[in-house]
Amino acid sequence: MEMHYEKLNTPEDALDDSSTDASDLDTPDDGFDLVLSSQSGTNTSFRHPQPERIQQLWRVYVENIDPLTKVVHVPTLQPAIHKAASNFGTIPRGFEALLFAIYSAAVMSMKHGECNEKFGEPRETLLSRYISATKAALSRARFMSTASLVVLQALVILIHAVRDIYEPRAVWSLTGVAIRIAQSMGLERDGIYTGLPPFEAEMRRRIWWLLKTHDFRTAELCGLPKFRDLDTSAESTKWPTNINDDQIYPGMPSLLAESNTLTDLVFVAMRYELANLAAGHVARFRRQGKDLNQWHLHSSEDDRSEMDRVFKDFEEILETKYLRYCDPSQPLHLMTMLVARLASNNVRFLTHHPRRWVSIEQTPLSERQGVWEVSIKLLEQHIMLQTNPLLKRYAWYAPYYMQWHAFIHILDTLRVNPLVVDSEKAWQLIRNMYENNPDMVNMRKPIHVAVGNLCLKAYNVYMSTPQHTKMGHSPTPEFISELRLHRDMAKNKKQARNTRSSQPMELVNHAQASNRINTSESTDLTPFQHSPASDGSGLTQTNNFSENDPFWFVQGLDDNQFDNVVDTMNKDLDATTAQDPRAEGSATHLVNWKQWDAWLAE
Numbered sequence: 001m002e003m004h005y006e007k008l009n010t011p012e013d014a015l016d017d018s019s020t021d022a023s024d025l026d027t028p029d030d031g032f033d034l035v036l037s038s039q040s041g042t043n044t045s046f047r048h049p050q051p052e053r054i055q056q057l058w059r060v061y062v063e064n065i066d067p068l069t070k071v072v073h074v075p076t077l078q079p080a081i082h083k084a085a086s087n088f089g090t091i092p093r094g095f096e097a098l099l100f101a102i103y104s105a106a107v108m109s110m111k112h113g114e115c116n117e118k119f120g121e122p123r124e125t126l127l128s129r130y131i132s133a134t135k136a137a138l139s140r141a142r143f144m145s146t147a148s149l150v151v152l153q154a155l156v157i158l159i160h161a162v163r164d165i166y167e168p169r170a171v172w173s174l175t176g177v178a179i180r181i182a183q184s185m186g187l188e189r190d191g192i193y194t195g196l197p198p199f200e201a202e203m204r205r206r207i208w209w210l211l212k213t214h215d216f217r218t219a220e221l222c223g224l225p226k227f228r229d230l231d232t233s234a235e236s237t238k239w240p241t242n243i244n245d246d247q248i249y250p251g252m253p254s255l256l257a258e259s260n261t262l263t264d265l266v267f268v269a270m271r272y273e274l275a276n277l278a279a280g281h282v283a284r285f286r287r288q289g290k291d292l293n294q295w296h297l298h299s300s301e302d303d304r305s306e307m308d309r310v311f312k313d314f315e316e317i318l319e320t321k322y323l324r325y326c327d328p329s330q331p332l333h334l335m336t337m338l339v340a341r342l343a344s345n346n347v348r349f350l351t352h353h354p355r356r357w358v359s360i361e362q363t364p365l366s367e368r369q370g371v372w373e374v375s376i377k378l379l380e381q382h383i384m385l386q387t388n389p390l391l392k393r394y395a396w397y398a399p400y401y402m403q404w405h406a407f408i409h410i411l412d413t414l415r416v417n418p419l420v421v422d423s424e425k426a427w428q429l430i431r432n433m434y435e436n437n438p439d440m441v442n443m444r445k446p447i448h449v450a451v452g453n454l455c456l457k458a459y460n461v462y463m464s465t466p467q468h469t470k471m472g473h474s475p476t477p478e479f480i481s482e483l484r485l486h487r488d489m490a491k492n493k494k495q496a497r498n499t500r501s502s503q504p505m506e507l508v509n510h511a512q513a514s515n516r517i518n519t520s521e522s523t524d525l526t527p528f529q530h531s532p533a534s535d536g537s538g539l540t541q542t543n544n545f546s547e548n549d550p551f552w553f554v555q556g557l558d559d560n561q562f563d564n565v566v567d568t569m570n571k572d573l574d575a576t577t578a579q580d581p582r583a584e585g586s587a588t589h590l591v592n593w594k595q596w597d598a599w600l601a602e
Helices: 005-009 011-016 021-026 051-069 074-086 093-108 112-119 123-140 149-162 168-184 198-221 266-287 301-321 331-351 365-387 389-397 404-416 423-436 438-442 446-463 466-470 478-502 505-517 550-555 559-570 593-601
Strands: none
Touching: 051 074, 051 093, 051 112, 051 149, 051 266, 051 331, 051 389, 074 093, 093 123, 093 149, 112 123, 123 149, 149 168, 149 198, 168 198, 168 593, 198 266, 266 301, 266 331, 301 331, 331 365, 331 389, 331 404, 365 389, 365 404, 365 423, 404 423, 404 446, 404 593, 423 438, 423 446, 423 478, 438 446, 438 478, 446 478, 446 593
16 A cells, blocks of 8 residues: 555554565556656665665765755654664665655765765765666556655655756656656645644645755756746745754644744745745736746836845845844855855856846946846855765755856856956856865756857957966966867767768668777767766766666657757857947857757757
């Protein structure tokens, strides 16, 4: 039988419910392969780590993941984890999926060195193992037709574990599946209107709004309106209550009143406060008959001024309700402060987004300077998320919230005006971004290729300025050298493929046979293969894959995409700038943001 969340009220009893596990191998496929893979007949019990490692992974999850998600209730789940670690044979399907999802998220949140030190295995090996096992366990739990909160929790945690691995469109689709499952379970309507116990109603709120806010960000990465689906009608699910985990428990008669002080939910509560602000703004747009795209397009000066005033008031609310009580020496408090201010600057950037500029000449200097300054702040705050020692356990959160548009705007501004105010500071931030995000150098995705190309353009302009020329020769930054290397290797690879395709068929077949005999003479594919040495995601992959391999299907890493990435690298920036007929020279062209949105989503 399916294990519903309320069965976790007594974890030991829940773990005793394993009556259906004997027929695991006979479980029919329920369409799982349409989303992840078809592994419904796989027995995952042999893949569980040793009990000591389970406890380690659980502690990592509690320290690194739980404070920023609150998708499970740690005090209730902990006894069940302990019992499961000592008796794998009695773990129900849904709970097993949750366990593997927790393992996956815990490993995802760790650095490579940490995994080797703690577990004696590479991060990529563990992550690949546990993600695969989670998919198999979800299939066995029949997640596509589930009514179990435990299974939904497992899926939500898995989405967080893979969101930096899969392309944004795939993550958005997978998040959409989770939302549909949640809707089928009634999570979009608050539990107080359906007669649910207070504890379950509160947990459903946490799951629902974590999913929805994740969906907003994923939509944004796909170039879609961020808050297009934000509904806060009278009976819609309420925001999670700002109270400590130890103040809620299964069987409680009623919820306590929301706390006016900081709780262990502070980060989550702050994020939902931001979402609540967005909900008010969306409601106002709808009343005015406006489209959500108008948040940063075609808005009048009055609209922008009004938004600035509204957000200034909101910043005061955040400061009064949360930030002034935060102790920056406490990691979770510092994370809350930093993300709150980053979010504030992000809204400012959206409100004054350069995509609405008609031309550079017609844009007031004060407007351009304001967008430049907020872009610099966004990069500074993002880098702090990844590098501050106090935030080490939360650094996993940063990559998915990469400030791409601000980064692109900074690079394009440097291309147009290499001696802009704070240009040296900007180049140091760019260096830090590449050092902290090696995937950007490895150029796994079209957005990495396009940004790398723009970065090289801006750097070449910077190097050609008279001021820099007078300073004499200076060492080329390592990240610039690596970008050039990958660009040149991509061009060589493309040229080699074109050469082979133009050869007579018998010569091509002979060359292929020779390559199979002597691989040392083949073209170097290293920058474009999924290998431990170059893949920042940490997943070990080789070229020995079939067309049915779900990883390659989700990633779309086939020959056609490879050609598209190389084509992007070979192109100039003409596609990324919109022609301004009144401007002379490409340096004054406006950025073609639609093209950047398309690359970002791939």
